[in-house]
Amino acid sequence: MPEKPDGDGRHRSSLDPVPYRVVVCRDCCCGTSKVTGVDHAAQIERLRAAVPVRISDCLDACDQANVVVVRPSAAGRAAGARPVWLGLVNDPDATEDIAAWVRAGGPGVAPLPDILGLYVFTPPRRRATG
Template sequence: MTADRPSPRRARPAEDVPGLTACALCAGETAGGSDPLPGGQAERLRRLAADGAARLTFVDCLDECERGDVVVARPCSSQRRAGVVPVWFERLSGDDATADLEGWLRAGGPGAAEVPAGLADLVLPRTADVDEAATA
């Protein structure tokens, strides 16, 4: 591992790992050209997945284009079976927000831990029917 990336943590079974769905079209939109990381926010999310914090899926569009850097945190399988719904975020970008996201996902993410204070203002209120259609 390089000095700027933490070493991967102990692997969890895939069913215990929350998921992330990110919009491939708007990933990196919030920081734009001022993001110092090559690959920007999309690269940060790829690193989270590579380090085992989440299962990552990029989609063409989440139909929230005006909100930039839309990321949906999906509950792990057991939380989903218990009725926990995904948590949608807008303008989720940068090292600090991504670190908050990683910590929350490692704590179990949706249904297992409270959304961190640093991400609370980025949560998009959603209805269950919209969540089901977009993250099924």
């Protein structure tokens, strides 16, 4: 099966429909000292232990730092699920809840845990440039 390098230098199968299940913002606010009391490296490490993770530049939701986006699997997309945006993910327990939900199937497959419902927000619309 052919492989393609991804943004982290890892390889993935070209047949893998969702190379990343979780996108974590790490730019101007998320993942920086502006969000105090959070072990940002440990958060990434814990999520990566559960699921493929992509680190993103700014997702334009700085007021919700730290932002984590959970993408549905192929089965979740087939069920009509869309990515779930979670904000203010600044607690190790929230990171554990996200990891457990994704391992259980995530959007469209496993119900969103009530506690994670407190973190859900509607992402900002990106402005068209040009």
